[in-house]
Amino acid sequence: MQVPAQFDYERATGVRHAIALLTRYGPESRLVAGGHSLIPMMKLRIANPETLIDINDLDELTGISITDGALRIGAMVRHAELLDSPLAVEHFPILVDAERVIADPVVRNRGTIGGSLCQADPSEDLSAAFTALHAVAVIEGESGRREVPAREFHTGPYQTVVGDAEILVEVRVPIRTGSGSAYEKVERRVGDWAVAAGGAALWLDGDTVGEVGIGLTAVGAAHFCAPQAEDFLRGGPATEERFAEAGRIAAEHVRPTADQRGPEDYKRHLAGELTTRALRRAAARARGSEA
Template sequence: MIPSAFDYAAPETLAEALSLLGSAGDDVKLLAGGQSLIPVMKLRLADPSMVIDLGRIAELSGVRDDGDALLIGAMTPHHQVATDPLVAAHVPLLAKAAATVADPQVRHRGTFGGALVHADPAGDLPAPALAAGATFIIAGPGGERRVAAADFFQGYFSTAVGDGEILTHVRVPKYTGWGAHYEKFTRVAQQWSIVAVAAMVRVEGNSIAEARIGLTNMASTPLRATAVEEALAGSPLTLEAITAASAHAAEGSDPASDLNGDAAYRKHLAAVLTKRALVAAAGL
């Protein structure tokens, strides 16, 4: 199928985009990379009367140093996040996760912010953003507001970005010197994650000083594996300690059951993948 007819606009500034969004009514869609929007428009599951393409707004792209954090533009392609030296040095978890998104074509066209606003529970970027304590910067008719990652993801394909608003940047604290790993499980290459785990570990001597862990596809939104984090804080840097802590990975989760596996299978996977991610992040 092909999409229904629609009006198309390609503003060159954020102000122009917000103006168009405010005047277009309810039947409008924002186009970032288009990797999610275009397929559903072709199936006519989305049938907007207007599409506003954000691709020409230069201020929404790129990675820059912002003191104790990195500021990543919402229109930055996955490939740039995966290969940017600032991201690799200060938030390696995001680089590792972005490098696993789909295939090279999607990573060059799809955008960091677009994937986060899409909020697919199986998407590979929400859980790392949550684990890293990211802050989402949203522009709207009332000005700019900031939303913590814990409050940003609100349900299946649902976020805190409201009508008439645009996600402009994601601010991510620096974790310089932390170990990081993103471990995902799929049945076939380039499939959505059945379960995945985003892990960051700060090691001091022979101990794990702190760990931050996000779970992908274990509920309608990404989750922090807080029971594992608490068990690891101050624990010895040993395989035995990581194994014991990882057994708690699925606590508080609510995974779906589908053709890829039932809830019990996903909970088992969460423990297995958490152990693997932590071992890699800790350098064991």
């Protein structure tokens, strides 16, 4: 029987209250949202917080909307809600692609966007998706809010820039014209972590790549991104040959490790191939010609 070690439990009534509780209980306290990453880790005694601060009542962290020219996703939005969001389908289908392959429908009823990002598991899908989208994380602390680009959010496996007494409140993705995005994942079975996955977002200016983002999951890409492949594509024509070359460049720069999900060379191959496929589908979507 897996049971967590003892801890104290507090339920926050608002963001300011959550920050006050984090301040009062110090670095050994943790926020719990959906709990579907943290509670399993507590059962295995990999995480041993002294105090859990439940933020499930924080309605101010819910909702998906268009605000100031950006898609705003509250940190407490459940995976199931993002998967079903018409706004996500319309503006950033990469998020829907990714959500469809995160865990299973029952887990998606509980797990949250903010929880996934803050857990910062190297195999977690949304980190790469938001990295590809050049999203911005909004973090609140005692002294107010600050904005951090998604690709600066993670400082290492299971580590983020969110401070001990801070809380991720929302993610914003700027909306620009000509965009298309897609996420491609290879998993051993439904609901599993990725063997490898790649996400791409393109902002086309005619047939030219105006801006591009590539996010890679579970292949040891620093900050989940592929900057060399992005630099290669930016400003050039959006062609199949160049997408293939971008995949080759991305594969060259990842540092996958062999584990039960596959050997290093297989994951490197997937990183390249999935990058190319995601770029191809993102371009088709940007052109409105997806088969």
